[in-house]
Amino acid sequence: xxxxxxxxxxxxxxxxxxxxxxxxxxxxxxxxxxxxxxxxxxxxxxxxxxxxxxxxxxxxxxxxxxxxxxxxxxxxxxxxxxxxxxxxxxxxxxxxxxxxxxxxxxxxxxxxxxxxxxxxxxxxxxxxxxxxxxxx
Amino acid sequence: xxxxxxxxxxxxxxxxxxxxxxxxxxxxxxxxxxxxxxxxxxxxxxxxxxxxxxxxxxxxxxxxxxxxxxxxxxxxxxxxxxxxxxxxxxxxxxxxxxxxxxxxxxxxxxxxxxxxxxxxxxxxxxxxxxxxxxxxxxxxxxxxxxxxxxxxxxxxxxxxxxxxxxxxxxxxxxxxxxxxxxxxxxxxxxxxxxxxxxxxxxxxxxxxxxxxxxxxxxxxxxxxxxxxxxxxxxxxxxxxxxxxxxxxxxxxxxxxxxxxxxxxxxxxxxxxxxxxxxxxxxxxxxxxxxxxxxxxxxxxxxxxxxxxxxxxxxxxxxxxxxxxxxxxxxxxxxxxxxxxxxxxxxxxxxxxxxxxxxxxxxxxxxxxxxxxxxxxxxxxxxxxxxxxxxxxxxxxxxxxxxxxxxxxxxxxx
Ligand SMILES: [Zn+2]
Ligand SMILES: [Zn+2]
Numbered sequence: 384x385x386x387x388x389x390x391x392x393x394x395x396x397x398x399x400x401x402x403x404x405x406x407x408x409x410x411x412x413x414x415x416x417x418x419x420x421x422x423x424x425x426x427x428x429x430x431x432x433x434x435x436x437x438x439x440x441x442x443x444x445x446x447x448x449x450x451x452x453x454x455x456x457x458x459x460x461x462x463x464x465x466x467x468x469x470x471x472x473x474x475x476x477x478x479x480x481x482x483x484x485x486x487x488x489x490x491x492x493x494x495x496x497x498x499x500x501x502x503x504x505x506x507x508x509x510x511x512x513x514x515x516x517x518x519x
Numbered sequence: 520x521x522x523x524x525x526x527x528x529x530x531x532x533x534x535x536x537x538x539x540x541x542x543x544x545x546x547x548x549x550x551x552x553x554x555x556x557x558x559x560x561x562x563x564x565x566x567x568x569x570x571x572x573x574x575x576x577x578x579x580x581x582x583x584x585x586x587x588x589x590x591x592x593x594x595x596x597x598x599x600x601x602x603x604x605x606x607x608x609x610x611x612x613x614x615x616x617x618x619x620x621x622x623x624x625x626x627x628x629x630x631x632x633x634x635x636x637x638x639x640x641x642x643x644x645x646x647x648x649x650x651x652x653x654x655x656x657x658x659x660x661x662x663x664x665x666x667x668x669x670x671x672x673x674x675x676x677x678x679x680x681x682x683x684x685x686x687x688x689x690x691x692x693x694x695x696x697x698x699x700x701x702x703x704x705x706x707x708x709x710x711x712x713x714x715x716x717x718x719x720x721x722x723x724x725x726x727x728x729x730x731x732x733x734x735x736x737x738x739x740x741x742x743x744x745x746x747x748x749x750x751x752x753x754x755x756x757x758x759x760x761x762x763x764x765x766x767x768x769x770x771x772x773x774x775x776x777x778x779x780x781x782x783x784x785x786x787x788x789x790x791x792x793x794x795x796x797x798x799x800x801x802x803x804x805x806x807x808x809x810x811x812x813x814x815x816x817x818x819x820x821x822x823x824x825x826x827x828x829x830x831x832x833x834x835x836x837x838x839x840x841x842x843x844x845x846x847x848x849x850x851x852x853x854x855x856x857x858x859x860x861x862x863x864x865x866x867x868x869x870x871x872x873x874x875x876x877x878x879x880x881x882x883x884x885x886x887x888x889x890x891x892x893x894x895x896x897x898x899x900x901x902x903x904x905x906x907x908x909x910x911x912x913x914x915x916x917x918x919x920x921x922x923x924x925x926x927x928x929x930x931x932x
Contacts, residue, residue, distance in 0.1 A: 468674070476678050486683060
């Protein structure tokens with residue numbers, strides 16, 4: 384089974400130049416040094432999956448990362464795996480360990496991220512500051 | 520209602536789409552006059568409206584909400600929003616404008632709507648504007664993307680839905696079997712609101728276990744009360760009952776399949792009715808139109824529109840269908856469901872037969888269409904559907920060979 388991780392590096396067997404080029408065009412990146420692949424943010428995962436399905440005989444499982452700990456969420460063993468279209472759901476889930484923290488554990492993980500945005504003053508001010516713009 | 524009670528009051532309390540929510544938050548935190556509007560694109564139920572409401576709450580804006588596809592015309596957009604903008608300046612109110620379903624402004628049909636919206640966005644540059652769209656395709660969206668900060672939303676992974684469901688159950692002090700919890704999460708199509716509604720009704724009914732809930736009304740009774748209804752409202756209500764769980768669905772328990780079930784029940788009742796051809800043409804046309812709409816809504820995942828379907832069906836067939844009664848058609852249901860699922864296929868078949876027989880589309884729908892599934896489902900010479908088809912064919916002086924020729928040339932056999 385090939386595990387295709389979203390937002391995380393993964394390896395693939397040799398696929399030939401043609402498949403490789405098609406994958407690159409659909410938003411897959413390749414790091415020559417580590418020889419690992421990565422799916423770019425916002426890439427069309429469904430078409431990447433289709434290309435791979437055509438190219439390899441193995442089963443392909445898409446692994447979403449856990450938004451809290453960053454490890455694989457464990458999608459291939461998930462109770463919802465057959466009812467969860469990982470090509471169309473949001474690009475992160477939560478792993479079996481982190482889900483034990485419950486809803487409040489999830490929220491607590493997010494609060495600092497939102498607070499950070501607030502203290503940075505949001506995107507526009509940031510951009511303006513970077514440009515050395517007209518902000519007073 | 521749980522949906523109301525557990526509507527997130529701040530953006531951090533939502534589940535799923537963490538990056539999109541952060542981006543939306545970043546947009547409003549940094550917002551200043553003249554900035555681009557925010558365009559949220561994603562399927563229904565992923566929280567676009569909730570984001571707008573939560574942001575308004577959290578940052579002390581008064582939310583002004585408009586459905587862009589309802590207020591199609593240029594005049595309306597101008598009359599509704601322009602005065603609002605002027606007042607916003609006069610009274611110094613902090614207003615956040617939320618334009619829902621902007622993808623409903625069809626560029627080709629309604630050029631005026633789009634240009635009005637674009638000029639409105641220019642005028643509204645002194646207040647933050649959030650737009651929401653279910654679909655990303657088409658000219659309108661292309662234009663809107665150019666002038667907006669685009670944030671894409673996706674379906675919420677089932678595990679996160681379960682996390683939220685369990686939070687709500689715990690807060691309510693209610694319990695549900697794990698089977699029911701999983702089922703509710705799977706059946707809600709990634710829509711938090713429908714998940715909570717389903718869960719609340721399950722808990723309220725005291726139903727547990729994996730057994731489907733069954734209303735005491737089976738589909739034939741629901742359809743019969745539709746045909747017998749004295750007015751449109753009663754009829755709409757009767758139709759809506761077909762969509763509940765009932766004991767013996769032909770196509771399955773999920774709501775998409777139940778809608779097919781309902782249409783097929785109407786279809787079979789209509790084609791078995793002894794009514795004149797004009798009336799049948801009108802009824803079948805109306806039904807196939809409704810089916811095209813439903814197929815479209817399913818494809819685009821516009822669940823919010825589905826609530827109008829019963830109304831559309833009722834208004835279009837009410838008068839012609841008085842006095843009919845439920846009848847199960849003697850044909851393979853998978854065939855009819857196929858034709859019904861793909862309204863376009865139905866149209867294609869009608870067009871093909873029409874051109875082959877040099878008949879009008881109306882006549883084809885009335886005379887030939889109902890028999891095609893019969894012929895295709897025919898098993899050798901002895902089956903009952905075959906003899907029905909022969910009988911009907913003779914009635915219209917069409918031979919079996921002719922009918923079969925049509926079917927074959929359509930390559931449906
Ligand atoms: Zn984790
Ligand atoms: Zn999963």
